[in-house]
Amino acid sequence: MRDVMTKSMARNIFYGGSLFFIIIFLGLSLHSHRYIVTTSTNAETLTESVAHGKRLWEKHACINCHTIMGEGAYFAPELANVTTRWGVADDPDGAFEMLDGWMKAQPSGVEGRRQMPRFDLNPEETRALADFLRWVDSIDAQGWPPNDAG
Ligand code: HEC
Numbered sequence: 001m002r003d004v005m006t007k008s009m010a011r012n013i014f015y016g017g018s019l020f021f022i023i024i025f026l027g028l029s030l031h032s033h034r035y036i037v038t039t040s041t042n043a044e045t046l047t048e049s050v051a052h053g054k055r056l057w058e059k060h061a062c063i064n065c066h067t068i069m070g071e072g073a074y075f076a077p078e079l080a081n082v083t084t085r086w087g088v089a090d091d092p093d094g095a096f097e098m099l100d101g102w103m104k105a106q107p108s109g110v111e112g113r114r115q116m117p118r119f120d121l122n123p124e125e126t127r128a129l130a131d132f133l134r135w136v137d138s139i140d141a142q143g144w145p146p147n148d149a150g
Pocket residue numbers: 056057060061062063064065066075076077079082085099102108113114115116117119129
């Protein structure tokens with residue numbers, strides 16, 4: 001065996017190694033993509049109302065105070081599991097009524113509590129947001145958040 005590595009040996013190791021890891025990278029990317037689309041997202045339950053709720057969520061910038069699955073601001077409660085917390089994850093009408101009551105009671109004015117602003121939503125918008133929050137709650141987030149309090 002020779003002691004010195006020739007230029008062509010070095011080149012082959014470089015290209016061969018790069019190709020090997022690029023293939024692994026592409027394979028893992030494909031796997032992640034398929035996993036998200038087929039396993040952790042409930043695409044079949046994505047209704048028009050859920051999509052509308054997501055747009056309202058963005059329009060009113062709820063994420064400026066809240067988090068969803070840890071993403072967002074840490075001023076107000078995590079909302080990815082709020083329908084579980086309220087016990088209405090499988091109850092569309094219950095979720096609507098809870099959210100409607102909540103939205104109409106804001107700001108609470110309770111001393112020492114952080115205040116949520118008032119959003120004047122119509123019933124259709126409140127239902128869309130409730131459907132969106134229930135849908136988010138149905139995503140397999142692998143146990144996140146770690147407890148019901150968020
Ligand atoms: C300016 C900050 C702010 C914005 C923007 C905001 N919230 Fe809140 N929200 C709060 C605070 C603070 C609380 C907790 C209030 C309390 O516990 O008294 C809260 C609580 C909630 C709760 C109850 C959570 C629970 O665990 O019971 C829901 C549901 C909610 N917000 C939904 C929304 C939605 C939907 C939007 C957008 C339309 C929104 N919030 C925008 C500050 C905000």
